[in-house]
Amino acid sequence: MRRTSFAGWPCSIARTMDLLGDWWTPLVLREAFYGITRFDGFQQELGIARTTLAERLRRLVDAGLMEKRAYQTEPVRHDYVLTEMGRDFFGVLAAMNAWGNRWLSGEAGAPVVFEHERCGHHSEAAVVCADCGEPMTAADTRPRMGPGYPKRLAERPDIRERFTR
Known part of the structure; x- marks a missing residue:
């Protein structure tokens, strides 16, 4: 199929x-x-x-x-x-690991943690704004059309509404 x-x-x-x-x-x-x-x-x-x-x-x-x-x-x-x-896909896997550690770990704790070799600490992925360094969350981040969004779709009212909510 x-x-x-x-x-x-x-x-x-x-x-x-x-x-x-x-x-x-x-x-x-x-x-x-x-x-x-x-x-x-x-x-x-x-x-x-x-x-x-x-x-x-x-x-x-x-x-x-x-x-x-x-x-x-x-x-x-x-x-x-x-x-x-x-190698650039590491961030995706690290974010999945952080989410899974938070929401799916049992009482024993996280099954896998990442050690940042530069500082020697256990850490986890965090989504931060590349410009200001502040955390990005669903509550304060909005999707917007990027330069590669197809013009034929960008002109549709339902699509414009989707990106202006």
Whole structure:
């Protein structure tokens, strides 16, 4: 069954979800941040079916988040290494981890915390304004049309209303 594609939607959240596609893809990226680079390592850590893993890795390579680097020629075997685009996804995973630690941790506490090597403290992701440094919350942040929003949609009254609430 073919799923709906959000790749053409004028929304970066929808486009990102179109790229991720399912729950396995962010977990593959998580393992890459943990230092896993080999197919068998991903498969062992995640317990994912080999065919599913092969598809997720192919999708990540095709999208530019990972690249394949041969480490053996007979037979050919590859490492899967994060690209700059892939490394930049860390903020998304860190935000998910912070949210999960706050809302889904049991009585024992957070299952995974991040240590910031520069200062040596355990910390978590925080969404802050890149201009003023203040926290951004749903209560004080509004979506607005960016320069890439399609003009044909921007002219629709329902769309204009959506971005002026």
